[in-house]
Amino acid sequence: MNHLETCLSPDLLHLHALEGKIVVVVDILRATSCMVSGLATGVDKIVPVTSFEQCIPYMEQGFLSAGERGGAKLEGCHMGNSPFEYMSDAAKGRSVVMTTTNGTKAIHLSKGAYRIVAGAFLNLPALAHALGQSGRDVVICCAGWQGRFSAEDTLFAGALAIALEGTHSTDCDATEAAKVLYRQAQDNLEAALRQTAHAKRLGRLGVEKDMGFCATIGMFNIIPVLHGEELLASTVI
């Protein structure tokens, strides 16, 4: 058996040894849901960066820019942080440079891992299959909200941990708690996501329809895998 750990906030990632392991970055509402949706439906590649300033040289090379701060679209960017923007005709065949409050930061903090991939309910079965085949230890890194615990990312961690029970053991309280929380929510995942603090924030910003979409399990079968600076669609890790 390989080993599985769950890190409930990027601010706790320093407690986890990442070397040789696969880190699954999770930001269900909505960065990693966007990455999966975009790369599954025609976006060529996604470069995650941590500031708008870092987007500018990519924009000058013809990248679309996608930016979010506090849940809202970042001024000066072509797109915000909705999966529907990433799946639009305007994004097909394009390269995207992306900066978000939590998700892109979590990716950058995960550097040093054997591999960094993006997880969402949208690609859960494909991700679980590839992780199961990988023969590697896994750390699930919940992006959270400005360093705080977030329920939606933890629910995903629980779902993924349950899917990996055949290949990955755990002795980590965070993983066990996430499994309990997911089992309690799984019969109505969309309702559970709508009750989270971040869903309430997003509700005020008028992006209600993203919620149901981000709660859809297995709509896509690709995994965003970081190669150098670029997230590319893959079916293996």
Added chain:
Amino acid sequence: MNHLETCLSPDLLHLHALEGKIVVVVDILRATSCMVSGLATGVDKIVPVTSFEQCIPYMEQGFLSAGERGGAKLEGCHMGNSPFEYMSDAAKGRSVVMTTTNGTKAIHLSKGAYRIVAGAFLNLPALAHALGQSGRDVVICCAGWQGRFSAEDTLFAGALAIALEGTHSTDCDATEAAKVLYRQAQDNLEAALRQTAHAKRLGRLGVEKDMGFCATIGMFNIIPVLHGEELLASTVI
């Protein structure tokens, strides 16, 4: 309504504004259970410090010393970290200087709050009553394990949050998750504590009997409240 937040690890405490608030430090296995047990049964006062070196001047003044690292008794100390040691005849009427892996660190990180108190299942009803009467916002600080999430402290946070539903509202995912976890575990709290990673660590150290004791709700009706450097028994906050 006052406000309630839950901090799942001392390493996340920097995300919470503490000024004007009451911080409830929780280290169920076993530091705050020891504080409650000792002060309820005759220990005069407890001074929490973060290192053994800081214990020495107190020992020279006649304090008993209590020390724990990695679950085991710290060499050179009179006592380890079992509630039964704190309730022994040898501890009655004495002052204790105490250093533990997680609990005393969480207390020191909480400085700046209006008041710092110790919570445990052992004093849950008295603590909930006093917090309900306080008219203050509350931050529950789970001591965790070396910065990581720990299930037993989170279960207590859930129990306390449920007890405060009449006086303290929350919009914090961590509190809501803790409530779900407690509701799922409450019918057999001792079994839930025994399944935690830290209980397994302690089981290997032969302190099995502490588990059932620390899972007992409401055995004592005092609250350890920090005044200056000293934790003293109180019934109000």
